[in-house]
Amino acid sequence: MPKRQDIETILVIGSGPIVIGQAAEFDYAGTQACLSLKEEGYRVILINSNPATIMTDTEIADKVYIEPLTLDFVSRIIRKERPDALLPTLGGQTGLNMAIELHESGILDELGIEILGTKLHAIHQAEDRDLFRTLMNEMGEPVPESDIIHNLEEAHAFVAKIGYPVIVRPAFTMGGTGGGICHTDKELEEIVTGGLKYSPVTQCLLEKSIAGFKEIEYEVMRDSADNAIVVCNMENVDAVGIHTGDSIVAAPCQTLSDRENQMLRNVSLRIIRELKIEGGCNVQLALDPHSFNYYIIEVNPRVSRSSALASKATGYPIAKLAAKIAVGLTLDEMMNPVTGTTYACFEPTLDYIVTKIPRWPFDKFESAKRNLGTQMKATGEVMAMGRTFEESILKAVRSLETGQFGLSLKNGSEMTDEWIEKRIRRAGDERLFFIGEAFRRGVSVETVNDWSQIDVFFLRKLQKIVQFEQVLQANPFDFATLRKAKRMGFADITVAKLWNSDERTIYDWRKERGLIPVYKKVDTCAGEYESDTPYFYGTYEDENESVKSAKKSVVVLGSGPIRIGQGVEFDYATVHSVWAIQEAGYEAIIVNNNPETVSTDFSISDKLYFEPLTIEDVMHIIDLEQPEGVIVQFGGQTAINLAAGLEARGVKILGTSLEDIDRAENRNKFESALRDIGIPQPLGKTAVSVPEAVVIANEIGYPVLVRPSYVLGGRAMEIVYLEEELLHYMEHAVEASPDHPILVDRYLTGTEIEVDAICDGENVLIPGIMEHIERAGVHSGDSIAVYPPQNLSESQMSTIVDYTTRLAKGLGIIGLLNIQYVISEGQVYVIEVNPRSSRTVPFLSKITNIPMANIATKAILGQSITEQGYGTGLAIAPAGVYVKVPVFSFAKLRRVDITLGPEMKSTGEVMGKDTTLEKALYKGLVAAGMEIKEYGSVLMTVADKDKEEMVGIAQRFTNIGYHILATEGTARVLKEAGIPVKLVDKIGSEGPTLLDVIQKGEAQVVINTLTKGKQPERDGFRIRRDSVENGIPCFTSLDTADAMLRVIESMTFQTEEMSKQEVRV
């Protein structure tokens, strides 16, 4: 069927900020969809609040709105733009929910706007638990039996009907509180009794437990002519019970016979047809490992994380084709973009094995519960391809960048057997490695299967890997053994350890003997048809299909999996760098391992190598491609960390030299560089023992910022105010020794400033300066950034421009750099210089229209900034105020303290822009998901150090009509200041405590600041967690509270009584 001619303008809704469960995959899907619709000649209007994305680049759609994804703002844009149609299925759950809200508000009907692709009715049927269950029953498709119970008798009756095990889910509790799996009457009584108590409506859902079933996914597509296909099927290595986003996944399915496969394929296609999906859809099924019994777990009537994975795993671009289906095209009239010669109505067939491993944030959040269940916790994922399962999973392991190259744990040999069993029985982020350790100790596959429910197929493969370690060890420098090891995916580092050698020696030894990988094409068709798609993975076989072209090339290293501190912003810069390289006349080659991103879309670069970002894997590509050099400054710390190793092997690092990178990153060298350039930094020294740290702290004066020198990115960084806190930190958080020095710096309270700049060696272009709302001490990624600065004097601005220019030149930067300053008592100090792209590059690029990554790349390739037509110095700021507001995923991470501090905790960001700071802040906060209420109560419980400052804030809350609730100490100070306050009891008191206030929703805002270091203070922790779990905004920095207050103040009218006139006699 030809495409629709009756529509012209299409509105696409993006997915908003990156949060756990909704990440970069929607930038990939949205970008593809917008470009795909433009390609068909439609006018595309895009709304997304996330500035860190390629999709919000102005080239991707005809009009791009970076505005909050709320009914209010989206409706305004709709009224302004009057689109003919709306495409909601490419913006994740956010996009879907927005479409439903718009529909329910009546605006779509009012303006005659059609919903393209999957219809709302189908979305409801798939998403609503009851409607879905009814539909499945009508279709005769099994869903796990369930019932709602109100007492123990009903629970027993349900179990009598369906048997154990059952899952208990208490109604209306957050995050599955009080639920669990029961195998016995005793457990049932215990959990149900507790669950009923937890549930405010004394009600639990009981569901037949299918934990232990195989979890299988089908990515299906259907068009308006009812053609339906399966793009890919996937088998979760972890059995049902762990969220698929937190499971290790293999594609295609490994342990299903064709009959099982066809049975589930037929079911998936029946469902997509019944729902009349037009576009992509994900069907999750549970299959009994001992029979043909299966259950439908869930259906997602939209593109998803799984569809992004399926697209990258097969090469088949689901989102791109889903967008075309939405405008009426059918699968059998569209070409398969990979082969270019066959049609899209086709099911890809693989000749390799794909493994996905999630990347969890537990390295950052050490206090978080690491066990995995039905609530997703991963922030990102890696994917790897190989010709054997072993090769595929080992490549994925080393792509994670957790320091692991094989199936082993740090200190694994010292752990008790009981501990290992426990960590395998109870799934957590490190289970794969505990399984490796179990096999090393001779635990049988059957036993591990019993503990983990993981299919023996996968366990045997893991066991084979561990067993081969011994073979390697027994045969040092034996070619045949090494060949076998490499074909199983062993890294040189692992081999080196077993052979008492080093990575470099192994690399050279096997290269001399011709043992190097070849690159195979990902072509959707297992080689059946010719394909020009430049999408490759490496493996140890005979024929290499990746041919070096005659053109000069440049390799760009990507940033790997999305994690806290290294998000989609780095992929944004990577993609722009690739485009700039192409514009400069080179072939752009990208190496990356993240299946969610735009950079791993094969149509972005001239060549895509889907490979781990390790020295070994990158060197193989460089050996083959012989590029002019490698660009490392856009791939975040991942790529920067590879620079030294690459240069040592003779690779040219383009842009800022390795020596200069080191000068910015190495503490001592940086200090001496600053002295040479003449730029002040906060006082600080290095301590190698506890007494020394105490002496230094006394010397420079509290508060001090302490951190170990050997970790990057704010880990284990803390601000301490007292000697006892310092001692506590030194004892508990770190171990000081000459090998592990501790940095003790003066903590300067003041305004934090962030600057991104580009340097070509001579000229420095500063697109913009940003001022943080939160004072120094809060990680820059967790601060609200304001552009242009609102509170800087002219001389401070020029000092910053001067320092930035001198730093860029003095440090020998070629390309991008990011600097953080603090202004304390009028004086500008430099805190940190990052010789690379930063989190704020997309934000600034979008605001200023200065394509920073592009200019930097061309500067790296030898074109000066002025030759490119740009000026130097600070660019002139465009009109308006722009704020970048961080977004957190705390609700998904149990036991994580939400206090803002030197360690970054946010997962994403949104942008707010308007004519005034207050308006921009309003948009930013709303877009970040905060509900701003014009009246209500604020609960305050602040540390002594903040009490003085708090009085002013409390007064302003009172002025706009808020009631103040406070705990004893805080209340006393407020009363003394003459502010009306209601006293709330502390936790553990008899009467209603502050936790009751939070749980009952009696406070609309919570302000809680930290008393001491992060270890003790359980009460504060509970206050903050309870706020998160009850969805109440909780401010741990008075600056953020102040910003929100300013917004409310600007929204409300003051109500003050008339002042009484004194009567003159």
Added chain:
Amino acid sequence: MMKKRMLILEDGTIFEGIAFGSDTASIGETVFTTGMTGYQETISNPSGCGQIIVMTYPLIGNYGINRDDYESIELTASGIVVRELSDEPSNFRSGMTLCELLTLKGIPGIQEIDTRKLTRVLREKGPLKGMLTAVNEEVDSQEKIAQLQSYILPTDLVARVSTKKPYPSPGRGERVVLIDYGMKHGILRELNKRDCDVIVVPYTTSTKEILALFPDGIVLSSGPGNPEDVEGAVETIKELVGKAPIFGIGLGHQLFALACGARTLKLKNGHYGGNYPVKDLTSGRTELTVQCHGYAVDEASIEGTGLEVTHKALNDGIVEGVRSTVYDAFSVQFHPEGSPGPEDSNHLFDRFTDLMKTSNREENINA
């Protein structure tokens, strides 16, 4: 322990790998199949008689061999080529390993070779004669290549796989005579599912004998090789057309077309796998089909035969189905019974049973 084996192709390409299955040497037409599941069905499909089958999916044997999924009792493939053989299957139905089955049935296998390279060679050059043989010093590969080049592939494949005696597969519904040119169990299974009363007959059965079974319909089964090599088949089908509704599948489709006066041709790249989109020209819908053929009906020869093209391969336009404009007869090149592969076109068996019913009714009326 690990015996080496090699695969020699007539163009001189040699792959050295590890032996599994039977130790016999063998020669056959080397073809690749792209199905990711269904190796048991594929290697037991009589259409693969005499072929050395290359699996493009690298891990084969993962779910073992079970008693249910055979497509024939005897295995007639000449060899199996895989990247990695899984010798520790995991599936509740698994009764033995693929290696054990091949050893039992006397079929050699080879693993640990670059099957993607091999696939690309075959894509480039079309199916090649290949030889699986042990690696040892006495082997002179040049001699083997010469031997291969002069070797003539057998033409009696159907005779090797067709049943020697007729046998019933009873039901209470329509009487179907299924002519066995190398029938897959899947075809019989689909007819039985529809309660057909099936009698399977050898391909040499005469028209007279077939009609003496009073069929409500006749199914021409799939099978191996070149349709022109099947002696007597075309003549028999010619006589049968019009006597009862006919449904041809695979080789049966080609033979039906030949009987109607069309021609067949050998494809440079055959279709072997489970992901071939086929457009049903009547409904306009495209279905994913499983295919297994190196020959096809030549579209240019259709005119004037009383046939019309009903199905076409979406990707290369090859004729995938025809029907008679005169009689109740139709045929498809692909396998509507799936096994292995998609079952999207399973409804064709319903079309056939419906045809038998309506055809019967007309006859009854006429009588």
